[in-house]
Amino acid sequence: MSQLPLAVKRLSVTVKRLPAALRRLPEAWRRPQAVAGAVVALAWLLVAAAAPLLAPYDPLAQELPRLAEPGPGHWFGTDQLGRDILSRVLYGARVSIPLTLLLVALSVLIGGFLGGVAGYFGRWADEVIMRFADLVFAFPTIILAMVVAAALGASLTNAVLAVLVVAWASYARVGRGLVLAVREREFVLSGRLLGFSVWRSLRVDVLPNVVGPVLVLATLDMGTALLLLSGLSFLGLGAKPPSAEWGAMVASGMEVFDSWWVATFPGLAILTVVLAFNFLGDTLRDALDPRTARAVKERAL
Amino acid sequence: MTLLSIADLVVEHRSPGQPPVRAVAGAGLTVAAGEVVGLVGESGCGKSTLARAVCGLHNVAGGSITFEGRPVTPLGLRRRALTGIQMVFQDPYSSLNPRRRAGDQIADGLRVSGDSVTPADLLERVGLPRSFTHRHPHELSGGQRQRVAIARALAARPRLLIGDEPISALDASAQSQVATLMRDLAVDSGAGLLFISHDLSVVRLIADRIAVMYLGKIVEIGDTASVWDAPQHPYTQALLRAIPHPDGLGTLPAELPGDVPDPADPPPGCRFHPRCPHAMDICRVQEPDFGPAACWLHAPSDLTEQSAKV
Numbered sequence: 001m002s003q004l005p006l007a008v009k010r011l012s013v014t015v016k017r018l019p020a021a022l023r024r025l026p027e028a029w030r031r032p033q034a035v036a037g038a039v040v041a042l043a044w045l046l047v048a049a050a051a052p053l054l055a056p057y058d059p060l061a062q063e064l065p066r067l068a069e070p071g072p073g074h075w076f077g078t079d080q081l082g083r084d085i086l087s088r089v090l091y092g093a094r095v096s097i098p099l100t101l102l103l104v105a106l107s108v109l110i111g112g113f114l115g116g117v118a119g120y121f122g123r124w125a126d127e128v129i130m131r132f133a134d135l136v137f138a139f140p141t142i143i144l145a146m147v148v149a150a151a152l153g154a155s156l157t158n159a160v161l162a163v164l165v166v167a168w169a170s171y172a173r174v175g176r177g178l179v180l181a182v183r184e185r186e187f188v189l190s191g192r193l194l195g196f197s198v199w200r201s202l203r204v205d206v207l208p209n210v211v212g213p214v215l216v217l218a219t220l221d222m223g224t225a226l227l228l229l230s231g232l233s234f235l236g237l238g239a240k241p242p243s244a245e246w247g248a249m250v251a252s253g254m255e256v257f258d259s260w261w262v263a264t265f266p267g268l269a270i271l272t273v274v275l276a277f278n279f280l281g282d283t284l285r286d287a288l289d290p291r292t293a294r295a296v297k298e299r300a301l
Numbered sequence: 302m303t304l305l306s307i308a309d310l311v312v313e314h315r316s317p318g319q320p321p322v323r324a325v326a327g328a329g330l331t332v333a334a335g336e337v338v339g340l341v342g343e344s345g346c347g348k349s350t351l352a353r354a355v356c357g358l359h360n361v362a363g364g365s366i367t368f369e370g371r372p373v374t375p376l377g378l379r380r381r382a383l384t385g386i387q388m389v390f391q392d393p394y395s396s397l398n399p400r401r402r403a404g405d406q407i408a409d410g411l412r413v414s415g416d417s418v419t420p421a422d423l424l425e426r427v428g429l430p431r432s433f434t435h436r437h438p439h440e441l442s443g444g445q446r447q448r449v450a451i452a453r454a455l456a457a458r459p460r461l462l463i464g465d466e467p468i469s470a471l472d473a474s475a476q477s478q479v480a481t482l483m484r485d486l487a488v489d490s491g492a493g494l495l496f497i498s499h500d501l502s503v504v505r506l507i508a509d510r511i512a513v514m515y516l517g518k519i520v521e522i523g524d525t526a527s528v529w530d531a532p533q534h535p536y537t538q539a540l541l542r543a544i545p546h547p548d549g550l551g552t553l554p555a556e557l558p559g560d561v562p563d564p565a566d567p568p569p570g571c572r573f574h575p576r577c578p579h580a581m582d583i584c585r586v587q588e589p590d591f592g593p594a595a596c597w598l599h600a601p602s603d604l605t606e607q608s609a610k611v
């Protein structure tokens with residue numbers, strides 16, 4: 001029992017030692033989860049930007065001993081073609097991360113626009129758009145993406161398109177709900193009475209008031225998008241063999257199961273990116289929405 | 302000259318799977334330029350619905366709304382050309398866009414009128430510091446927000462200003478200040494003002510005429526002094542008795558017994574008869590559809606003779 005006050009004191013000392021800059025951040029951003037998410041996500045962005053500087057070898061060169069275990073010289077080992085896995089994982093960040101960002105950005109734009117139009121204009125626009133969204137929701141995501149990717153032909157661009165086909169719908173649904181709630185708010189009506197056109201009203205009064213939650217969803221969705229994208233590559237419907245794409249690398253690692261390192265390191269890369277963005281999304285949600293934040297805090301107590 | 306005239310207005314709220322709610326059931330009202338009309342009634346009697354219908358925010362199921370000789374069209378997807386009617390809404394927490402600065406929102410109004418005054422001038426006119434142009438709504442109190450909303454509405458130079466309980470969320474001292482401010486600014490600019498409230502004592506301070514609404518109908522309308530001093534309709538009398546009097550005698554305000562009936566299923570005959578202390582036989586069967594006090598106690602003589610024969 002007597003150790004408890006001591007522990008509390010030690011904890012408060014640690015808190016006081018936190019760098020001043022960190023303490024100035026809002027509370028949601030000071031939790032370990034948030035810091036870890038931000039650090040890992042940032043690290044991956046840096047890796048994607050500086051892969052050629054960081055990678056010890058050419059990711060495509062087949063010049064090393066085949067299936068060498070991790071060790072000095074090649075820390076993540078080599079694959080069955082004698083390529084350095086560390087270099088391939090680092091270069092893989094240049095494929096997966098920008099594509100995931102692009103994918104989510106496009107989903108937000110397309111889904112958000114369609115959902116906003118459905119919610120704001122209602123009537124037949126709402127009916128048509130939301131029935132299409134329902135159609136998308138009626139299929140298991142990965143299967144629909146597989147069907148679309150298979151129909152379009154295996155390539156990374158087509159995989160992005162396929163994921164886009166399944167990903168826009170959730171933004172449309174959320175966007176519509178948010179717009180419906182804001183549309184009837186009195187400042188929107190005031191704007192219309194002052195002669196705002198519907199587009200101006202959407203842009204000035206509606207959009208800024210729904211963008212926050214949509215961005216949270218987008219951050220949370222980044223992990224799902226990456227999983228889907230690498231899932232398609234894993235199934236052979238995305239990136240073509242020589243290119244260093246994480247999903248495809250995991251798939252090729254499955255062929256040489258005894259050499260665990262071939263599949264594990266690209267798998268870990270996917271895992272860390274997904275986790276980092278999920279942490280970031282949670283943090284953003286708590287920072288944005290005080291009601292959720294309070295609920296979380298009450299549960300913690 | 303009548304600026305706004307409402308005749309036999311019927312507005313229904315329709316929601317799927319439910320009978321339509323007749324929130325306004327044959328109301329008539331006029332507002333002249335430069336005139337202040339107070340509309341009072343209990344919560345749920347259809348005041349907001351009437352005000353929104355005048356702005357074209359509700360579809361009209363019957364009757365007419367005429368503004369400057371032309372019918373008011375419902376607000377659709379097209380840009381509103383009719384900016385002569387502006388409204389200040391009830392809830393100070395949603396009457397301003399939380400993401401935009403007060404000055405920008407007032408500038409929207411100025412763009413309509415093309416006036417050369419600045420948002421800061423308007424803020425000054427509604428009694429706020431000029432520096433508030435840079436504030437976001439969350440940096441303002443409820444009363445300050447309502448003042449900004451008033452400034453924005455007035456910036457458009459409306460010929461008719463509607464205040465839908467713009468003061469009900471404010472504390473007592475702010476209430477009369479904001480109400481008086483609205484009256485002064487509207488009258489100075491020559492606009493008509495339709496001021497909605499459930500508080501007769503505030504309306505009395507600013508209105509030229511008072512209209513009393515009950516369950517979707519205007520039950521009494523008249524000059525402020527006569528309605529206040531000699532109310533005719535039993536409902537108006539009850540509303541007046543419900544106002545606390547600071548006379549030092551400790552007289553408690555008399556609560557009006559009973560609740561407002563459901564507008565989806567109004568009582569037959571006079572809508573007020575189940576709560577009326579003077580209810581007569583005729584009140585239960587025939588609706589009193591005459592003015593200025595829609596009550597069988599004050600029926601024009603020719604009508605009483607007629608109904609006696611029935």
Ligand SMILES: Nc1ncnc2c1ncn2[C@@H]1O[C@H](COP(=O)(O)OP(=O)(O)OP(=O)(O)O)[C@@H](O)[C@H]1O
Pocket residue numbers: 314315316322323324342343344345346347348349350351466499564
């Ligand atoms: N969207 C709606 N759908 C269905 N019924 C509605 C809707 N809006 C209002 N009503 C009903 O219409 C009636 C009149 O509502 P209204 O908002 O006009 O009252 P009010 O006089 O403004 O009340 P308050 O003083 O509380 O603002 C109420 O019985 C209400 O339940």
Ligand SMILES: [Mg+2]
Pocket residue numbers: 348349350391465466
């Ligand atoms: Mg109301």
